[in-house]
Amino acid sequence: MFGVFVLAVVAYLIGALPLGYWAVRALSGKDPRYASAYNLGLENSLRLLGAKAVLGAFLADVVKGYTAVYLARPFGVEVALLYAVLAYLGHLFPPPRLGPKRPLRARGAGILLGILSGLSVAGLAYVHAFIPVVVGLVVYAATGYASLAALSLPVTLAGVTSLLALPLGAKAAAWTLAGLAVWRYKENLGRILDGIEPRLGEPLPLPTEDQAVCAFMIHPMTIEDFWQSPRFAWLRPLVRRGWVKAAWVERLAEWIRPMKVGELRGVKTKDGREVRCYLISAPLLPHQIVNKPELATRRAIQAARLARELGATAFGLGAFWSVVGEKGVKVQEAVPEIHITNGGAYTAGTIKASIPKILERYAREGRDLKEVTAAVVGANGVVAFGIARQIAPLVGRLILVGRNAERLARSANILRRMLERQGARTEVLETTEIARVKEAELIFTATSDPNPVIYPEHVREGAWIYDEGRPADVHPDVAKVPGVRVIPGGVVRPPGGMRGTLNLHFGEGQVPACLAETMIMAVEEAWDRASLGPQTKTENIQFYIEKAAELGFEVVD
Template identity: 65%
Template sequence: MNAVLAILAYLIGALPLGYWAIRRLTGQDPRLASAYNLGLENTLKRLGPGPALLAFGLDFLKGMLAVWLGGQFGLSWAVVFALLVYLGHLYPPRWLAEGALLRGRGAGVLVGLVFGLHFSGLPYLLTLGVLLIAVAGLLWSRYTALAALLIPAVLALLLSFLPISGWAKLAAWVLFLLALWRYKENLGRMLEGTEPRLGEPLPMPSEKTVVCAFMIHPLTLDDLFQSPRFRWAKPLVERGLIRQSLVENLAEAIRPMKVGELRGVKTSDGREIRCHLLSAPLLPHQITGNPELATQRAIQGARLARELGCTVVGLGAFWSVVGEKGRLVQEAVPEIEVTNGGAYTAGTVRAAIPGILAHFEQSGRPLKQATAAVVGANGVVAFGIARQIAPLVGRLILVGRNLERLEKSAATLKQNLERKGQPVPEILTTLDIAAIKEADLIFTATSDPSAIIFPEHVKPGAWIYDEGVPPDVHDSVKQLPGVRVIPGGVVRPPGAMTGNLDLHFGEGAVPACLAETMILAAEGAYERKSLGGETKSENIQFFVERAEALGFQVVD
């Protein structure tokens, strides 16, 4: 009999009663009503008090009823049934919960099981104490997640000192650990300062708020340690107590999570753009070395962005090249728009180069007598630079990784210049980065995981426009006499943008690919998104024009 009722308790927990009721009453999908996989306050705001309280009440009844069933055999069995009903709520069988697998964290179930334990023999004062501590935690922190997590934590502590069986005490601690695991993202966001407090505006779309997401990754271990979730490991790595390889292996097992948020971006038409920063903490060499895992994580990141209420997700840095530059990610998650940000990145380069060339000539060096080098010329952005500067310089060096493609590109470039009647410079194609030693102007735009241009590659007095992310130019190059390194693809969004992470683009600035994500979300012109290796000229021009209209400024 106990075994049958135990299975029944699990199945009661697995019943998606709130989901069924809300779909029946409102016709809306409550799984997408929350910024963080459901939640009472989010459902309350999106669906109204009636559906929200109904869903909470049904969860409450599930928890209380299942625990009361176990309580017919004593408090010890009631505790075990509490674990089973919560387990059923979080991890229902597919055949029972098909179409409703995304569940909240079960705050209503947790409150209900407290009352079920009271009716099963938990003393009145202890029941009241659990609830008062949870309420006190809510009033003190204004975090509903913390208040909910206090319920199983306090229960586990109290039940450890009551005269119940050892396996019941173990069940209480397992219940707490299960809740702790389910609330881990909330705890991480509390540490990072991005978890909304009770009463604060939720980061959800509205008439005046545009919400998008952008996938980032640490460029170094120091970037990984920016997050309070991983900062504890920094001293252990520095002292040699934990190997870096162990941290990297752990990072490979972590699914995408929200690690930050950009706020305060105000467009010229009065709307606010909020951007969730998502990360699966893979380092550059892990992304390039394991493309299948990287594509899987990017797909998971896009799904998380959808659950967060976003209409667009951007792929930043090395994420932008995974899955055929986002194409496979879009195919896997068609419910959200995916962009690799290439169009506006190319647009910012196009906008910045005339000013750079003008300043170069003003320094007393005629362009027609100058040698320019373009590094990464096999890529779309770098070759766009080559096309822009070719008729203006005396000699052009194209550096890439595929000589055959470089030579074809050079031939096409010459034909286009001749057809337009423009000057044709001497063009050299090479795979050898050392060739740029002859250049007065160097333009670089690669996706290499580390610097590729060092002092031995650069002559004194050269100007370098670095579009690479991470930078292609090593910091030591800046120490050469007369050398000027100009960062590229940096944009300042309108308004007073704030965030909790250092993105390495300067205060109040973002990479152009992130700006494209914001602009795409604000304009809703999803047909302009950047996917795959091809970037259309009309899309580049679109983002340049709309960026200016919305108030975005290219940082030169």
């Protein structure tokens, strides 16, 4: 019995050996994380690493699976299946000090085949070990999903053992192996349901001279957004019937790592280059991101790593993700292999694109914009302060509204110095009272508040309001105030016939400006133009305005 226990530990350690990782490093000199068939498809792995490295890694995993199970040959099939489980556990969850610093995302098709080979000489009849292999090949040929074919190996094995006259422990071990595989392949299963898993013959695109690949991080705005993804749609009727509480779904969301949930395709610039964008989500709601900043930052870092493993060169932080990790700074520091942006520059730039229309309005009325009072709500934020810098020289009076009085005062002083250098005489005021916006004819708002901040009592008749907030900063009832015009800001139509697998709530063929900035940064390889931290450079705002027009991106009014 002691020998069985010792060999069980050895089987786990054999499974934990990162032989595939070492083989790829030795044969190609590259990091297999960024060429994983799990994320990019088998064809891309072969293209990036070479057939020699991919075959070497696969065979190395087969050998360790076979060896770990072969140790049980003197003890029978029940022990062999137990060692199979331990070897697979070691492969998926190795000791912290064994192998690369961060575990690979490989799910172990090679080790599963090695386990089947080992079982065929350790007590299980050859034909019974061979049946899962046949089923796997049929599944691969029928569906084109390598992940589904690999998963069918242990599931079929569990089914076969259930029909055989084997000890209960052997059957339990086989089903445990299948359960582990289902758990580890759950992301692939989710992507299959969402229609975004790579198939044989349809590898994911990789960056080329004519094609840029980027990724963008999103999150559900409300609990209803959870059901957009087919992988979570089964929860909707349970929540609506009250069998599952919404609060339970929120708690579950805090345990879910970032995942690829959609794609945007068909974006083609005026000069013929294509942009492909992966949508990545960690399904935290706005209040969870705001109230749990450490968790949110950790999820954003994990999402950036996933984006890099998917082959993206640029990664954008959307909506409430844009403020986590010091507005992207910590995320970039943690994942230097990919270029991060919070999208603030082009979002602010969309307002600049609207300035000619604002000037035209006052010209028609025979008035000078210099006589107008404007207000910027959320002026402590990157986007809102960028707007303030653009609008300040054009108006007679500017009211900055924010929640942090000390930071607001610093922002106001920066604006005053800028205006002094430009010779402008704009009066700049700062306040933490939202009611002061009633003094303004022009209101620009871009907060990170999950709820509306501007209500009818805050607005004067005839005011124009540019709402850059996501979700909206302006309550729907504000539109009922006589003469008020609420203009959703920061919405862009990319060039080409863009199509996506998810509804982003910006209208068909349209995206938020922060996502458009990510696309432009990727296609132009403008890494030095990334928006990070609390300040947005004026020259970057102008860069995105000019490049957007040049490439065919249009601001939607």
